[in-house]
Amino acid sequence: GAGVSQTPSNKVTEKGKYVELRCDPISGHTALYWYRQSLGQGPEFLIYFQGTGAADDSGLPNDRFFAVRPEGSVSTLKIQRTERGDSAVYLCASSLTGPSSYNEQFFGPGTRLTVL
Amino acid sequence: DQQVKQNSPSLSVQEGRISILNCDYTNSMFDYFLWYKKYPAEGPTFLISISSIKDKNEDGRFTVFLNKSAKHLSLHIVPSQPGDSAVYFCAVATNTGNQFYFGTGTSLTVIP
Numbered sequence: 001g002a003g004v005s006q007t008p009s010n011k012v013t014e015k016g017k018y019v020e021l022r023c024d025p026i027s028g029h030t031a032l033y034w035y036r037q038s039l040g041q042g043p044e045f046l047i048y049f050q051g052t053g054a055a056d057d058s059g060l061p062n063d064r065f066f067a068v069r070p071e072g073s074v075s076t077l078k079i080q081r082t083e084r085g086d087s088a089v090y091l092c093a094s095s096l097t098g099p100s101s102y103n104e105q106f107f108g109p110g111t112r113l114t115v116l
Numbered sequence: 117d118q119q120v121k122q123n124s125p126s127l128s129v130q131e132g133r134i135s136i137l138n139c140d141y142t143n144s145m146f147d148y149f150l151w152y153k154k155y156p157a158e159g160p161t162f163l164i165s166i167s168s169i170k171d172k173n174e175d176g177r178f179t180v181f182l183n184k185s186a187k188h189l190s191l192h193i194v195p196s197q198p199g200d201s202a203v204y205f206c207a208v209a210t211n212t213g214n215q216f217y218f219g220t221g222t223s224l225t226v227i228p
Contacts, residue, residue, distance in 0.1 A: 003225070004159065033215070042205050043160065043220030055216040091159055098214075105216065107152075107159030 002026065002106035006092050011084055012114045021077040021111045025094030032075050034067055034104060035091040043091050049075060050098055082115045089113070119143060120208055122219035130227050135193040137222050139206030142187065146208040150184055151191045152218065156204045163204075164191070196226045 035043035152160035
């Protein structure tokens with residue numbers, strides 16, 4: 001079956017521009033997560049959706065970052081006024097239900113964002 | 117604050133030998149521990165997990181050991197195969213939390 005997909009796979013933008021990154025979770029998964037992985041680091045939590053609502057956005061670094069999941073499936077991570085420090089791989093994951101010990105998170109391949 | 121540390125950025129092992137990857141965490145409240153494997157240009161894939169009520173979990177060639185008093189987690193791969201070459205991340209979580217905390221990864225190379 002289809003796994004988590006993310007588009008685009010690569011995005012190059014200029015400092016100050018706006019970008020949108022898309023995530024298609026596994027069908028039927030109610031929980032969706034966004035992570036950011038900088039060079040030489042592990043994935044770092046950004047935000048978690050349960051259905052349509054952001055249940056935990058404590059990892060978003062500042063108000064330039066925003067994410068939506070209007071119909072409880074596809075999610076879009078939006079970054080305004082991009083900065084060079086936003087360059088990273090943005091990973092999306094989904095799980096069958098909410099985060100718990102027994103719900104494996106399935107990751108997509110990521111979007112590599114480069115801000116020039 | 118780095119909640120999870122993988123102090124070895126890389127490891128090379130001969131095919132057929134044991135690979136041991138280590139992970140240390142700081143918070144005794146964590147009660148679920150996982151290992152993910154990542155190939156280039158792919159997302160991390162789940163490998164094996166263990167809950168805090170156990171000290172060992174085995175799945176084929178992969179065994180995870182948990183030492184709660186030392187706040188230490190390790191992954192053993194026996195025997196190592198060239199296809200095991202990848203970056204391995206440990207991750208920790210609480211039963212009530214919403215996120216996994218990942219280590220910085222260890223790049224394993226299994227030499228044929």
